[in-house]
Amino acid sequence: xxxxxxxxxxxxxxxxxxxxxxxxxxxxxxxxxxxxxxxxxxxxxxxxxxxxxxxxxxxxxxxxxxxxxxxxxxxxxxxxxxxxxxxxxxxxxxxxxxxxxxxxxxxxxxxxxxxxxxxxxxxxxxxxxxxxxxxxxxxxxxxxxxxxxxxxxxxxxxxxxxxxxxxxxxxxxxxxxxxxxxxxxxxxxxxxxxxxxxxxxxxxxxxxxxxxxxxxxxxxxxxxxxxxxxxxxxxxxxxxxxxxxxxxxxxxxxxxxxxxxxxxxxxxxxxxxxxxxxxxxxxxxxxxxxxxxxxxxxxxxxxxxxxxxxxxxxxxxxxxxxxxxxxxxxxxxxxxxxxxxxxxxxxxxxxxxxxxxxxxxxxxxxxxxxxxxxxxxxxxxxxxxxxxxxxxxxxxxxxxxxxxxxxxxxxxxxxxxxxxxxxxxxxxxxxxxxxxxxxxxxxxxxxxxxxxxxxxxxxxxxxxxxxxxxxxxxxxxxxxxxxxxxxxxxxxxxxxxxxxxxxxxxxxxxxxxxxxxxxxxxxxxxxxxxxxxxxxxxxxxxxxxxxxxxxxxxxxxxxxxxxxxxxxx
Numbered sequence: 001x002x003x004x005x006x007x008x009x010x011x012x013x014x015x016x017x018x019x020x021x022x023x024x025x026x027x028x029x030x031x032x033x034x035x036x037x038x039x040x041x042x043x044x045x046x047x048x049x050x051x052x053x054x055x056x057x058x059x060x061x062x063x064x065x066x067x068x069x070x071x072x073x074x075x076x077x078x079x080x081x082x083x084x085x086x087x088x089x090x091x092x093x094x095x096x097x098x099x100x101x102x103x104x105x106x107x108x109x110x111x112x113x114x115x116x117x118x119x120x121x122x123x124x125x126x127x128x129x130x131x132x133x134x135x136x137x138x139x140x141x142x143x144x145x146x147x148x149x150x151x152x153x154x155x156x157x158x159x160x161x162x163x164x165x166x167x168x169x170x171x172x173x174x175x176x177x178x179x180x181x182x183x184x185x186x187x188x189x190x191x192x193x194x195x196x197x198x199x200x201x202x203x204x205x206x207x208x209x210x211x212x213x214x215x216x217x218x219x220x221x222x223x224x225x226x227x228x229x230x231x232x233x234x235x236x237x238x239x240x241x242x243x244x245x246x247x248x249x250x251x252x253x254x255x256x257x258x259x260x261x262x263x264x265x266x267x268x269x270x271x272x273x274x275x276x277x278x279x280x281x282x283x284x285x286x287x288x289x290x291x292x293x294x295x296x297x298x299x300x301x302x303x304x305x306x307x308x309x310x311x312x313x314x315x316x317x318x319x320x321x322x323x324x325x326x327x328x329x330x331x332x333x334x335x336x337x338x339x340x341x342x343x344x345x346x347x348x349x350x351x352x353x354x355x356x357x358x359x360x361x362x363x364x365x366x367x368x369x370x371x372x373x374x375x376x377x378x379x380x381x382x383x384x385x386x387x388x389x390x391x392x393x394x395x396x397x398x399x400x401x402x403x404x405x406x407x408x409x410x411x412x413x414x415x416x417x418x419x420x421x422x423x424x425x426x427x428x429x430x431x432x433x434x435x436x437x438x439x440x441x442x443x444x445x446x447x448x449x450x451x452x453x454x455x456x457x458x459x460x461x462x463x464x465x466x467x468x469x470x471x472x473x474x475x476x477x478x479x480x481x482x483x484x485x486x487x488x489x490x491x492x493x494x495x496x497x498x499x500x501x502x503x504x505x506x507x508x509x510x511x512x513x514x515x516x517x518x519x520x521x522x523x524x525x526x527x528x529x530x531x532x533x534x535x536x537x538x539x540x541x542x543x544x545x546x547x548x549x550x551x552x553x554x555x556x557x558x559x560x561x562x563x564x565x566x567x568x569x
Contacts, residue, residue, distance in 0.1 A: 013043065013060055013062050013064070014043060014045055014050070015043075016043045017046060019076045020045050020067055020076045022076070023044050023071075023079050023081060024041075024042055024043050024044045026082050027042040027044055027065065027097055028040070028042040029082070030042075030081055031063060031097060031101055031104070034098060034101035035101045035104045035105050036105065036138075038105070039061065040056075041063070042062075042063045042064075042065065043063070043065070044064075044065040044071070044093075045064075045065075046066070046068045047066060047068065048066050049064040049065060049066040050064070050412075051410060051411050051412030052066070053065065053066055053069045053070055053149075054096040054097065054099065054100050055100070056100045056103045063097070063100045065096055065097065065100075069153075070090065070093035070096050071093050074089075074090060091144070091148035091149070092148055092149045092152045094148075094149075095146050095149025096149050096153075097145075098139075098146050099128075099131075099146060099149060102131040103131055105135065106130070106134040106135060107131055107229070108229045108230040109230065109231075109235065110232070111123060111124060115236070117445050117446070117470065118243050118445060119236065119240055119243055121445065122239035122240075122242040122243050123235045125177060125180050125239075125242075126180065126224035126238055126239060128181065129181070129184040129185055129188045129190075129221055129224065129225060130224045132146055132185065132190050133187075133188035133189055134229065136188070136189050136190070143189070143190060146185075146190045147190055147191060147195070150182070150185055151196070154178070154181045155196070171208075171323050171324055171464045172209065172249060172250060173464075174465055175204070175208035175209050176242075176246055178201060178205060179201075179205045179209065179218075179221075180217070180221050182197070182198065182201045182202075182205075183198070183205070187218075187221065187222055187225060188225055213245060213249055217242065217245065220238050220242050220245075223238055224238050309481065311447070311477065312447075312474055312477025312479075313477075313478070315441065315449050315477075316449050319449035319452055322451070322459075323448075323464045324462040324463075325457075325460055325461050325462055326418075326460050327459065327460070328425060328458075328459070328460050332425065332426055332460070335551065336426045336430045339426060339427070339555050340429070340430040340434045342559050343430055343431070343434040343436065343559060343562060355389055355391055356389070357390075358386055358388040358389070359383070359386050359387070360388060362388070362390065363391070364388065364389045364390075364391070366387055366389055369386055369389075370385075370387040372385035399490055399491045399562060400434075400435055400436040400492070401431050401434065401436035401437075401438075401492050401494070401561075401562055402431075402437050402438070402483045402491055402493045403431060403436070403438040403439075403483075403494045403496065403554075403558060404438070404494070404495045405423060405424050405427070405438070405439070405440040405441075405479075405498065406440070406443060406472065406475045406479060406495070406497050406499075407440065407441070407443070407450065407463050407499075408444070408472070408497075408498060408529075409444040409463045409464060409465060410465075410466060410469045412500055412502060414465060416528075416529075416547045416550070417463045417464075418462065418547075419547040419548050419550045420498050420550070421450075421460045421463060422460055422551060423496070423498075423550055423551050423554055424438070425451075425457060425459075425460040425461065426551060427554070427558075428451055428455060428456055428457060432454075432456045436491075437453050438451065438453070438483075439452060439453045439479055439482050439483055441475035442466075442475065443469065443471045443472040444471075445466040446471055447472075447475040447478065448475075449478065450463065452482070469499070469502060469503045469507070470504045470507060471507075472499070472503055472511050473511055476495070476497075476514050477514070480514070480518070485523045486518055486523065487521070488522055492524075492561040492564075493522065493561075494523065494524050494554075494557065495515075495518060495523055495524070495526070496525075496528065497525065497526070497527045497528070497539060498527075498528050498550065499527065499529055499536075500532070500533040501529060501533045502533075502534055511536060512537040512538065515536060515539050516538045524540070524561050525539040525540065526539065526540050526554065526557050527540065528544055528550050528553060529541070529543065530543065531544075531545065540557075
């Protein structure tokens, strides 16, 4: 579990690019001023901060800023952090630095391994607005920088944010997340209710959450803002309350969806099942230790203690439909038809001809055999000669394409969500038309099914943003189990990992072991991600600048694997 995109422990630091060393030194001095003399080193470098604009590596005493996001398009030689007037050229960077300074000064508790993943993430979400409110009491002048960063990165009014129009597509949890980050900052004193984007954000969030739920969430983040720096127990209680509200709302949505799609009995059964799951997963306030077993995010929703393989098998049990989807475009429909034709052609095995000797026609008469038969017949011996040769054409069965796609849904992979969903949809249609099969899963705070084997969806399934990269092993295990990716049966087996490789530490070895086993069985593994990705062991890495190119890369690799399988006797 990764407790927060900002406030991290046990993380390898990013080295500082030589061109950014002077800027980093200036930011280090500025952070000391913001925190009242804290001895924290700041590293500003392209690709730093592990997928976030900024992060605080508490154990190492380092704050990292992603120069690509904080100083977009700027030459470090033109940046003079020591000049306060220069700050107006990059207000987002100064705002991110002020936010991390607020963590340094005010976050006095940690999320350890005993915290359930969802509770830990919810607590750190509430902490985001709490520490900024506390920071403004100490340095009210930093408000302008925090406002600029929030407008750019949270409200979507700048280049780094997500438009409020996308909240319904991204789902309930994302809308609640956005409510805390945007509307919560109004209560924290960072933003004004009249700021550009606040009205649109409130309207979009209310449309997803409803006014009643939003009011309850608002009460929780206001309580968090009033919480003291050291009161981690209170923050945990508020986080549990936050998760309970959202889980309860999800249970109601499951019941409503079932009622719309089926009978009243089905609706009642679905609602009872969802509420039972939520109740079983939620720790009681009277039993603080009960939350240690709340494995909402663990093993893809499978109770703790299950093996990876078992968790993978169970991943499909409750899957009904993706959490978000869209209509397929005409280009995607054409691509699916073209890919199906390409797969069929690549999978065609060459015809073989078998020659079989025979005593009787039809066939080709061989003179030597005919003379032997005549001699045996003349001498009165038993005729054993076979003068005829029959030629039989045989067409062996073509290999099938089995394609599994596992998608990283952490924040750093957001640009890949739509192309990844399109890939899953196209391969589902193409493999179905050509006799193969495809499936897709996601991994983040938990492993989730996105596209089941044999499903040919009308809508393009879309991954939903999560704030971790855990449970990749479960997502892969589900694909191995459902597609027989480890079965050496002559078919073309392919695993696609769409990820930048920034996995949770415990996942690296688990995924490496899975990839090694698959590779040894003949399954091809392809990792797609940004050029700066961490390469996974035993996977062929292809760096792509434009995520939309992913479908072409995967299609070429799969057809090559099919062609190779077709040429193998």
